[in-house]
Amino acid sequence: MDTRIGIIGGSGLYQIEGLADAEWVGVDTPWGHASDKILTGTLDGVPMAFLPRHGRGHVHSPSTVPYRANIDALKRLGVTDIFSVSACGSFREDLAPGDFVIVDQFIDRTVGRESSFFGTGCVAHVSVAHPTCPRLGDAAFAAAKAQGVTVHRGGTYLAMEGPQFSSAAESKMYRDAWGADVIGMTNMPEAKLAREAEICYASVAMITDYDSWHPDHGSVDISDILAILGGNADAARGLVARLPGLLGADRAPCPHGCDRALEFALMTAPDHRDPTLVAKLEAVAGRVLPRG
Template structure:
C-alpha cells in the first residue's frame, strides 16, 4: 500500500513548505470539526497531509483541541503514519532549547479531554505499553540529524492539562520523582487516539525552555519560547523534507503491530453494539467492524 504521512504541527508550525499539488480542503468528521482544514499534496513522491493542531492563527487552547476529529479526519484521508511535532519544556540539562526529543513514553496528567473513540455501546481496550512506533520514530531521528538538529532518541513526555505552566513543586515532582524528561500539553490523548485508529504515531518534541525547575531559568519566558519556536519550526520543516527518502513511498505492514491494534481490542458482542456509535467509527475501526 502507499505510504501516507500525516503531520500534526504544534505551536509555531502552521504550514508545510514544498508540497506538490498543495491545497487546503475541509474534511468532515462525525467527531466534530477538526482544528483546521487539511493541507494535502506530495513531497518527494510521497502522499502527505498536514494539520495545524491549534489551527492557523493558533485559535485552539490545548484542552480545546478537537483531538478525536483530527485523528478521524486524517484516517478518512488515508493517512497511515502520523508524526506529531510539538513544543515542550525540558527537565534535563542536556536536552537544551532547540534540541529535538524523540518521545517513546508518556505520563498522562490530562483530565478535561475525551480520550477514546470507544465507549458504551462498543467497548474496546488497545495495548499502549509502547505508545509510539519505533520504526517511524527512528526515521524522524535520522531525518532530524540530517537536518542539523541535536536529537535525543527516547524520552518520557509528561502531558499536563494547562493552559498554565507548572508550579515549581510540580516541575520538581515530574523531574526528580517521576523521571519525566520533557513536558507538554498536547500529545495526550492524541497518541492514544492514533493507536485506536491503527495509525503509527511518532512524537517529535521540540524543546523551547527548561520549565521552571532550573535555577538559572526559574520561570518560563513566553517571549523566549516564541523566539525558540521560530527556529524549531524551520528545523522541523527540514526534518519533514528528509522523510520520503528514508521511508519510501511503498509501505509494508508495521513490524510493531500499530496498524493491527484493534485485532483483539473490541469487547462488546456484535449483537450488543450501538449502531449510532458504529456509524461514527466507520473510519477509525472500519477494518475490524
C-alpha cells in the same frame, strides 16, 4: 500498501512548504470539525497531509483541540503514519532549548479530554504500553540528524492539561520523582487516539525552555519561548521534508503491530453493539467493525 504521511504541527509550525498539488481540504467527521482544514499534496512522490493542531492563527488551546476529529480526519484521508511535532519544556540539563527529543513514552496528566473513540455500546481496549512506533521514531531521528539538529532518541513526555505552565513544585516532582524528560500539553490523548485508529505515531518534541525546575531559569517566560520557536519551526520543516525519502512510497505492514492494534481489542458482543456509535467508528475502526 502506499505510504501516506500525516504531520500534526504544534506551536510555531502552521504549514509546510514544497508540496506538489497543494490544497487545503475540509474533512467532515462524526466527532466535529478538525482544528483546521488539512493541507494535502505530494512530496518526493509520497502523499502528505498536514494539520495545524492549534489551527492557523493558533486559535485552539491545548484543552480545546478537537483530538478525535483530527485523528478521524487524517484516517479518512488515508494517512498511515503520523509525525506529531510539538513545543515542549525540558526537565534535563542535557536536553537544551533548540534540541529535539524523539519521545517514546508518556505520562498522561490531562483531565477532561475525550481520550477514546469507543465507549458505551462498543467497548474496546488497546495497548499503549509502547505508545509510539519505533519505525517512525527511527525515521524522525535520522531526519533530524541529517538536518543538523541536536536530537535525542527516547524520552518520557509528561502531558499536562494547561494552559498554565507548571508550578515549581510540580515541575520538580515530574522531574525528580516521576522521571519525566520533557513536558507538553498536546500529545495526549492524541497518541492514544492514533493507536485506536491503527495509525503509526511518532512524537518529535522541540524544546523551548527548562520549565520551572531549573535554578538558573526559575520560570517559563513566553517571550523566551517565542524566540526559540522560530528556529525550531525552521528545523522541523527541514525534518519533515526528509521523511518521504526515508519512508518510501511503498509501505509494508508495521513490524510493531500499530496498524493492527484493534485486532483483539473489541469487547462488546456484535449483537450488543450500539449501531449509532458503530457508524461513527466507520473510519477509525471499520477494518474490524464491518457494517451489515
